[in-house]
Amino acid sequence: AGEAAADKAADLGPLGFCRENPVEAIFLGRRRLNEPGGEKETWHVEFDLRDTPISYEAGDSLGLFPANAPALADAVIAELGARPERVIGGKTLRDRLIADYSLGAAPDGLYQLLSLLTSGEARRKAKALSAGEDPDGDAAYLDVLGALHKFPGARPDAEVFLESLDELQPRLYSISSSPKMDAGKVSLTVDAVRYNHRSRLRLGVASTHLGERMPEQTRAKIYLQKAHGFGLPKDLATDVIMCGPGTGIAPFRAFLRERAATQAPGRNWLFYGHQRQASDFFYKDELTRMRDDKVLTRLSLAWSRDGTEKTYVQDRMRENGADLWKWLEGGAHFYVCGDAKRMAKDVERAIIDVAAQHGGKSPDEAVAYLGALKKAGRYQADVY
Known part of the structure; x- marks a missing residue:
């Protein structure tokens, strides 16, 4: 029977590296990333990987099997x-x-x-x-x-x-830790989803499971999803530009921690934004420290609810267009993470505008420039 079980497990795929064959990992805990006054509720959550076969790289995602309330x-x-x-x-x-x-x-x-x-x-x-x-x-x-x-x-x-029901499906989250700096652990950055509809409170299944219901030191079923075409450049001297508003910061926290651990000589520029600086500046102390330590060369921030004008990451890209163009022409890799519907398209549009304005390209040439970046693997997106 033991052999049959082992064969069955082998048929499912590698243990811990596919949704059909997850492993159990200990949930280490959570801490809230928003300060009071924020409209969202966002959590930094950590799992212990030491007793699992899972190893990962910055840019990978973690699949998590949630439980209903x-x-x-x-x-x-x-x-x-x-x-x-x-x-x-x-x-x-x-x-x-x-x-x-x-x-x-x-x-x-x-x-x-x-x-x-x-x-x-x-x-x-x-x-x-x-x-x-x-x-x-x-x-x-x-x-x-x-x-x-x-x-x-x-x-x-x-x-x-x-x-008559569908099975509960796992949820995928971008990993926000670096295996080199956070050995034996993996962290995620998760928005807890809650909204009212017709006087009933609705809850995001996985996000509220992680954010409030799951007791520390309990086991959760997880698996690793390798990233395809989303990872740091092999050459550590390559410059990196990252654009990740809200929880889109997750893989870029991983990237920055990795770049610090490998002492990569390449420069790092992060565009980050959210609603309000006072409540929604995730990982503020850490990012400030990285800037002081010169790991983070530039930090461009955009807050959509702080002023009379709504400011987004793509606005900051255009404002810094001349420098952005210099970085790109110098061989920098560009990354975007977050909302596929609007934000990622707006960021692509901003790159096209920067290529036209600061690279002297015609509209068609500017669009082709973005296409060439993608083809060369220098524009990478982790969008959902």
């Missing part, structure tokens, strides 16, 4: 009218809802099940929702509990109900 699982069980201690598949219903199933966006399978247990108008709506339609304009907000509330007459059997 017990209060949410209890509310779902109450809505089902089921017994929390009922054993299904070797675990209690309550444990399965906390650890194994997604209680986020209600899946089509759940609506199909609800359509079988309702009639008339309710059945029509459940069928429409299962087909991806939105009869009442609320589909985007319906999580599993919300869907059960919407069809209160339908009381599916707990086991059939579980079969």
Whole structure:
């Protein structure tokens, strides 16, 4: 049996290096990165890697299997009218809802099940929702509990109900530590997601699990996701420009710690921004110390809520365009991390503008310049 288990584990992929074969690591603790007065809640969290096979490089990501809030699982069980201690598949219903199933966006399978247990108008709506339609304009907000509330007459059997749900998926986070400086440990920089909808508090599953529910010294299932095309230059003398507002700073904290540990002679320039300097300057003491120690050559800050004008990282790039152009022409690598929808596109636009204004390039040539940086591996993005 032992050999069979070992073969099965080998089929899953390398232990600790894929989502199919995670390892357990001890959660060392958390500290809050915002000062009072900030609208967000952001945490620096650390795991102990010493008893795991995981090794990583700056630029890699960590996959984490979260757990649902017990209060949410209890509310779902109450809505089902089921017994929390009922054993299904070797675990209690309550444990399965906390650890194994997604209680986020209600899946089509759940609506199909609800359509079988309702009639008339309710059945029509459940069928429409299962087909991806939105009869009442609320589909985007319906999580599993919300869907059960919407069809209160339908009381599916707990086991059939579980079969209609999606499995709880791992979440990926950019690593914010350096293996050379933080040996045996890995850290993440995580925004705790919370919002109210229709008088119900909604919680980001993994982020609030890390930010508030997970007790220190407990074990969590994690795995390493290697970065492809996102890492420091091999030549330590190469200059590095990093652009990471908000939690986008995570990999760049890792980069700077790595550059300090390797005593890389290349220069380092960080563009960082958030809402307010007083509350949202993550890793402020550390970055200030790195600037004093000349590890961080330049630190350009942008605060969107401090003045009458909203200032973003791309505005700081344009303001410093002449120097930015000199760095790029000198062979610097450029990195961006964070929101793919808006911020990363705005940063690309700023580079194109800098190439046009300070490099004397035509609009087409400036666009081609950005393309050439990407092709050469000198413009790298970790966006989500």
